[in-house]
Amino acid sequence: MSFLNHLINGVSLGSIYAIIALGYTMVYGIAKMLNFAHGDVIMVGAYMCFCATVYLGWPPLAGVALAVVVCTTLGVVIERLAYKPLRMAPSLAVLITAIGVSYFLQNMALLIWGSSQKSFTSVVGGSPIQLFGGQLTIAPVTIVTIVTCVVIMVVLTLFTNRSKAGTAMRAVSEDKGAAQLMGINVNTTISLTFAIGSGLAAIAGVLLCSAYPTLMPTTGSMPGIKAFTAAVFGGIGSIPGAFIGGILLGVIEIFAGAYISTQLSNAIVFAVLIIVLLVKPDGLLGKHISEKV
Secondary structure (H helix, E strand, O other): OHHHHHHHHHHHHHHHHHHHHHHHHHHHHHHOOOOOOHHHHHHHHHHHHHHHHHHOOOOHHHHHHHHHHHHHHHHHHHHHHHHHHHOOOOHHHHHHHHHHHHHHHHHHHHHHHOOOOEEOOOOOOOOOEEEOOOOEEEOHHHHHHHHHHHHHHHHHHHHHHHOHHHHHHHHHHHOHHHHHHOOOOHHHHHHHHHHHHHHHHHHHHHHHHHHOOEEOOOOOHHHHHHHHHHHHHHOOOOHHHHHHHHHHHHHHHHHHHHHOOOOOHHHHHHHHHHHHHHHOOOOOOOOOOOOOO
């Protein structure tokens, strides 16, 4: 039963990575930029939920709603102030700006909440489910995390494929200039992408701290890096690729820690990524795009 237990835990952790990776892959797929401040938006969402439930005494769902609203607004503000002026700048300038925004959010969190570790109360209540005479235990947050990831994946796929805004996103992703000539507001579409990605980051932050109940200003750094790895693993720019990459990454990490070494689990995860990129540079579901000269 330990194998099945590790598998469920891996899928749960991978679901969190997948939700975060969806934000990375949407922004890259549409705006063609890497938002390395995305991991710190996760941290802000977790702190917002923490403040709402602990300091204000709000119910968990209200705390999650506040986290989503704040992070969605933060994502739009970051895009407008930090990234929009660099729309035509070299990619290196955008990358340096993203790192700068990341450090700014971390240091603001240090000034507001301090560096001490805080205990995060899970937003998912209930007793663990016991199966096979107690040999298999499933925490409620595990079930909620997996279900939430699947629902987000399905809704996001339907949104991008069947809604007017989703069609605009796909058009901007293909060709910004042509999309603008067809009457699509490119700036609004990119802002909407950042809003959706940041809202998903808030949900991921709350689920992450519910499963691993500690909170500090660097909470989102490592999960953010791993989620970016998952996005590249699955094929950055592909929504199904982010989902598959996140799940696989979570399963590999849990099994590596359980059967090989907890100290080497992160190294094994990145080693698998390197092997995949050597075999298939565009990721598992990525599409190779030839540049015209």
